[in-house]
Amino acid sequence: MSLSCFELGEQMLSVDAARDALMTLVEQPVAVERVALGSAYGRRLATDITAPINVPQNTNAAMDGIAVAWPKQPPFQTQWPVAGDAFAGQAYEGEVPPGWCVRITTGAPLPSGTDTVIMREQLVEGDTSVAVNSPERVNVGQNVRQAGEDITQGAVALAAGTRLDAASMGLVASLGYAEVAVYQRPRVAIFSTGNEVTPPGEPLPSAGIYDTNRFTLIGMLSEQGADVVDLGILPDDPHAIERALADAATQCDLVITSGGVSVGQADYTREALETLGQLAFWRVALRPGRPMACGQLGDSRTPFVGLPGNPVAVMVTFSQFVVPLLQRLQGQPPVPPQRLTAIAQAPLKSRLERSDFLRGIYTCDDLGVLHVRSTGAQGSGILTSMVMANCLIELGDDQADVQPGETVCIQPITSWQ
Template sequence: MSLSCFDLGERMLSVDEALAAILGFASAPPGHATLPLAALVGRVLSEDIASPIDVPQNTNAAMDGIALAWPGGQGGDSQALPESWELVGESLAGHGYRGEVPKHAAVTITTGAPLPRGTDTVIMSEQLEDAAPDAAGARVTVTRPETVRVGQHVRQAGEDVPRGALALTAGTRLAAEHLGLLASLGVERARVSRRLKVAIFSTGDEVTAPGEALPMDGIFDANRFSLHGLLAALGVEVIDLGILADASQAMVAALRDAAGSADMVITSGGVSVGQADWIKPALAETGELGFWRIAMRPGRPLAFGRLGHERVPFFGLPGNPVAVMVTFLQFVQPLIRRLQGEHAWQPVRLTARAEAPLQSRCGRVDFLRGVYHADETGQLWVRSTGRQGSGILSSMVAANCLIEIAASSAGIEAGEAVTLQPFMHRS
């Protein structure tokens, strides 16, 4: 039975059609949590944050040196700057000079210290020499005064973030720089989307867990651990259900139980038209199948549907390990990010030139494993990692990108432009 919101039946879908249908299934993020600053990395903001203060709070020095008032004021660029200046005090970071600096006088100042009243320009220490004191006290000499410009080495209050300005928007995935910005605003807690729970399991009588003896006809379970890594990078809570044998009722029970405890369920293997493939009939008994045929390589077949009364999104990924990773990046990742509240997220795509011809076939999107680099002029070039069989996981390890060849292309010639998706964790 087709999902009523898809109504796509058994026909072959383009990559764009499949992705649009999957994203159209996304609902609102599953709840929120307010967490302390140190626990926010990797989480997605669910509120806009405006700055309660000017950042920086005070106009301050960008260099160690002296602060002075330019003769003639801010419009006095053409007026000659005196070489010798009387020092009347100091302004330190955290301990500013409280008085007003008289005309033709200066104060020593450190980086980050507030600019005292009456000053507008900082001259860095490297351009200063001690002068002989006079009756009024210490003096300093400016070397090459003709190079000094009014207002130089000064950071204005609020030039980073003005008071009341929008600092971060809902839907931002928080990284180290965002935590630093929030801290600079004095924000100690923020509201973020609740961590998604994703249940995963592998299928197949031939699949064996690492650490167990490998049967004569067996393979080790690579897919479940690739999924662990991909999901961990998105900050989800993984519910690992292990390996399920090819048995119809066991599959039905596993899908039903997973739907009751998870926000999403992902399996690998068992979704083709083979006699021993159980996911599709089990899904028909526990939920609804939206579609399973997509014009791409690697990646066929991929089943997408929903489970139980909870309408939990379900992905039945292919069995081959490269196909699992490619389909996850193209379809599962966008839906997870949408559910987490990253509504504006798009995968990074770059344009490079092919170092050698790349084979493809019209009518499907080909995702080749590739390695890209920049030449001495900054031009990006890309080559394939060699053999592109969907079971050759070592070629994924050797790659730093996917080369995306459009369905309209019969191949890419050497020197021709091609689109690539960089693996961000390897850039």
């Protein structure tokens, strides 16, 4: 962007412009640390994982059976004298002469001189020799895994920035790494605001609401690998909010609030942000979630995101803005949300010059075509719509109402990005 994000002020930003501006608030990523591989699930790699060995290390048998030294001249023999045995972890020593075989188990290194494995189910074994049934089914080189066919020594097995899941942890282990260098978990402070907000487990006042957003944020931040610092509920008191923001800025890499960022009479979070730091922007052309204050706090210039107060708006804005911000904090270029194309099954309401994110349910027909419908009522306080949804239907700011049969963009809802 040509403008500094702090020059955006009162402008109404598109979703893409707001996302780009938000990324500039992160001035440096979190620190790097080394952790035991067994504790690295969900962490982002800070360096490439390079293969110090071939995987597999040796050319080996893909099945139990015999490893044969294919004769130099046809015809293929049906009776093979046995030179010895090879087991996983115990290689056969020596050269196998042409026309001989070695009994072998899956994973055992292929003995020198052999090039083919015939599976046990095709064999009739004797004391000193083995007969092969259906020799016409045998091909040179079959049932053999070549050294390095998975990963070649010196190759990059996993790039820096990869988030370690179960498969990638197994891959790292296969290369012999007991520790990995990863980005520290971003420390994210969260709190809810409002005199009406009541902790679950306490009696609900007649004018109160239970604190939904803080627990939703704890879940979403945990899914993204963050270390959550829960600061609880703050009253509609500008001094209390200011103190909490100031303390959080010194302890954490990112501060998130929910509620208190609109133009309401008791919305003090934006005022506290402007006192302690600098407001970048606070108006985004999307529904749900238009009031969203962003900026930096204190001398540390800690990024701050003030999410809306309605539960669905919190989840939508988190997916569009906080997820890429957490990626940025961990040294990664922001990855756009996954988008697929689906056919609308019913009319969908939208408005030009505003992005609408509707909660949807998509299915796949027998031909592999995706179809989508809304979950029903789309109020930003209807949290059951997010529970039912498996996607967000993204209607861009250049898209008006959608009719059945028209194509729309959907973002599948996943917990791992």
